[in-house]
């Protein structure tokens with residue numbers, strides 16, 4: 549019940565990213581009182597995870613949102629192609645997945661989040677507080693009871709049966725809960741920048757990989773969200789070498805971009821993503837749980853971060869919604885969510901760490917992948933592409949909405 553600055557909810561969620569918004573939507577749809585706090589005034593943040601995997605499209609279907617979602621401005625991909633030293637390879641063939649969700653989607657994250665916010669707003673028990681910063685936890689006798697927040701009009705307390713940290717990889721709330729992630733060293737960073745699409749572009753390709761670098765080209769209609777993988781901490785060296793050297797590296801890996809790299813005229817156009825992989829040993833404490841990047845920061849490799857955050861949200865919803873409706877958030881259920889989600893996270897992070905080691909070779913002038921590996925990929929049976937599509941697109945232990 550609202551009472552001045554103190555508000556009582558079934559669940560309060562810090563962070564309006566994919567994990568927080570999907571959880572908020574699911575709880576509201578189930579009739580629970582839920583508040584999502586987002587520190588920014590809007591969802592517009594360029595260079596974020598834009599990959600929506602088949603498993604998420606299936607989930608949207610289960611919620612009756614699939615067709616509306618597919619009307620957003622998005623790009624559908626039926627295969628994941630990469631060019632290794634000039635040789636085009638299909639790494640995953642999503643057409644081999646069960647129809648109708650046999651494609652990968654690139655949807656600007658702000659469109660996706662706006663869409664979820666609009667849909668959630670249909671439920672009067674859903675509340676989204678923008679420009680509201682989760683600053684700390686309300687803890688009473690060892691039990692988390694809600695969030696202390698700061699908004700433009702002052703501080704407020706939102707008390708709830710369950711508090712969820714979905715506030716991303718720099719999570720304030722997980723720190724407030726005394727949870728510290730184990731960091732796994734990452735040898736690479738990514739520079740992100742926009743490039744116009746040149747006339748007669750090649751087929752949609754995720755990345756161009758050569759001994760002098762790796763360039764990502766995420767299709768955004770008339771332009772690319774482009775990324776360049778660099779050695780961790782290598783930005784200063786690159787800046788010292790100048791923009792010409794950067795443009796050279798881009799066109800060495802992806803020669804077809806030579807007509808458009810000239811649009812990069814200022815370092816302000818280039819954003820650094822400090823790639824991180826980490827994981828909490830314990831995701832929860834009484835009345836509290838962390839999900840998504842707050843529990844396990846993923847590398848952008850395979851573009852799975854958005855989907856893992858959403859899968860966590862669905863797993864948490866399935867485990868706890870009925871208890872929340874009865875005014876309870878049993879710790880055993882929170883522990884069950886960690887147990888369920890930890891395996892897919894661990895397996896993917898292990899693969900990402902191995903992939904980083906291969907990519908980091910490029911930064912030292914070696915081939916990203918040994919020649920034999922490229923040949924195996926090139927001539928491997930369609931079975932391998934089918935397995936990769938399944939692993940990337942659906943993953944281990946996909947979640948399905950079980951209630952109501």
Ligand SMILES: Cc1cc2nc3c(=O)[nH]c(=O)nc-3n(C[C@H](O)[C@H](O)[C@H](O)COP(=O)(O)OP(=O)(O)OC[C@H]3O[C@@H](n4cnc5c(N)ncnc54)[C@H](O)[C@@H]3O)c2cc1C
Pocket residue numbers: 562563564565566567568585586587588595596597598599680681682683714715716717719720740821839840841842846847848850851852853854855857
């Ligand atoms: C540059 C970049 C590129 C990426 N590329 C890809 C990709 O191609 N594909 C992919 O799948 N993944 C990618 N990722 C990762 C992906 O974006 C994340 O894994 C995913 O968004 C995690 O979702 P989340 O909901 O857990 O957290 P986030 O998306 O990080 O959302 C957290 C939200 O919490 C808000 N917040 C933070 N602190 C507070 C606070 N104190 N109070 C209130 N709100 C707060 C933030 O503003 C944010 O909106 C990329 C990440 C980055 C940074």
